[in-house]
Amino acid sequence: MNAVSQVVALSQRNEAIVVDGLTRRFGNGPAVLDQLNLAIAPGEFVALLGRSGSGKSTLLRTLAGLDPVTEGSVIRPRDVSVVFQESRLLPWKRVWQNTVLGLPGANQRAHALSVLEEVGLGHRVDAWPLTLSGGEAQRAALARALVREPAFLMLDEPFAALDALTRLKMQKLISELWGRHRCSVLLVTHDVDEALMLADRAVVMEHGQIHTDLPIPMDRPRRHTDPRFEHLRRVLLESLGVYDD
């Protein structure tokens, strides 16, 4: 069985993500996603890059079921969570209440506490969202995503608004959480180094399609000093058109 049929077979057990010939248009405009194909294996970490306006967020929103499909098909697990650039916490609910919002079942607070502890926010469980720092708010958003134990976690530039040091800490946290939960991850990022530090594969979008699909065969934990890092960075920057003109 080849790799694609393996992924298709797994998708029939609701564990993989398979995007087949996906097209998305807004009104009569050009296709933002143009017969796009992408497969993500269970537990795989994929970084999605591309120039501004190349359709990354549209792809993610479509995968999350937030945007309709014009043509083609999307197969994905039922349990998905999305973390956006801004935390989207409800300001009138405490952090722990935000974390378990909408979840059924008893022991909600204990459940929230354990996941908030896991993301390093155990000391802020009763805080109001507006009193959190940017990094803390994104930790809370991650806790809210993880508490649902998603089979597929989508991250849309979750660290873009954070300062450089907080961003590095959050990358480390994501790497640890993924190591523990082993869900499939799609991370939208503009940051080539972030993709190389975290992902198994980096895919680059262009003209509504996947233009580059680059495996990142480096052991974890990764170091910027790994000699393969510089080579992969150059390949990715080239595919993003950084060296054009």
Ligand SMILES: Nc1ncnc2c1ncn2[C@@H]1O[C@H](COP(=O)(O)OP(=O)(O)OP(=O)(O)O)[C@@H](O)[C@H]1O
């Ligand atoms: N609701 C909408 N109505 C009309 N056009 C839209 C809508 N949402 C997105 N688009 C268009 O689709 C294209 C892709 O947008 P998208 O936000 O997916 O790009 P992106 O790669 O995520 O960009 P960025 O990196 O700047 O966030 C853009 O040309 C955008 O104007």
